[in-house]
């Protein structure tokens with residue numbers, strides 16, 4: 001199997017953090033987004049959507065979408081259960097992971113992609129007004145998350161889960177997007193310090 005990866009991009013990082021939490025190591029091949037290597041014919045043959053990460057299995061099956069890749073590894077190695085145990089626990093984790101993707105990761109990515117000069121070649125056309133429109137959405141969701149974290153250790157409950165991985169990656173992605181977590185979001189800051197201190201965060 002081979003994981004197409006990119007050290008600086010947030011979605012491949014979600015998979016790397018997930019694998020580190022599981023203690024799984026996978027051969028990787030770097031894809032240089034800066035050099036537009038993901039647009040090459042060779043990589044397009046792997047993933048016609050021209051996005052990373054992509055996981056190629058030994059039988060030739062290609063999995064794209066970070067969460068689909070994570071789910072594959074969860075199936076191979078269920079412990080620790082980062083998608084939760086079947087039933088309510090898994091449903092709550094799924095809900096929070098999706099909320100984080102749609103209401104935090106997505107607006108942060110839109111701010112970055114539509115306002116950062118480095119994204120000019122990848123986001124065509126850049127629409128600055130759309131980037132700006134997403135700034136308040138980030139803060140609205142962070143506020144909701146901060147309130148929830150007053151009552152829970154982690155995003156989806158008292159156990160670390162894939163929702164924390166999506167959250168960590170999204171909050172760290174705020175830095176290149178030139179967004180900051182407000183000083184008074186103390187619960188969010190406590191959670192971020194805790195998940196950042198896990199060895200997996202360095203993956």
Ligand SMILES: N[C@@H](CCC(=O)N[C@@H](CS)C(=O)NCC(=O)O)C(=O)O
Nearest residue numbers: 009010011050051052053065066122
């Ligand atoms: N939904 C996909 C998103 C993958 C994605 O957008 N990857 C970014 C890097 S974080 C990418 O390949 N961008 C290339 C581009 O924008 O041209 C996932 O969850 O893996």
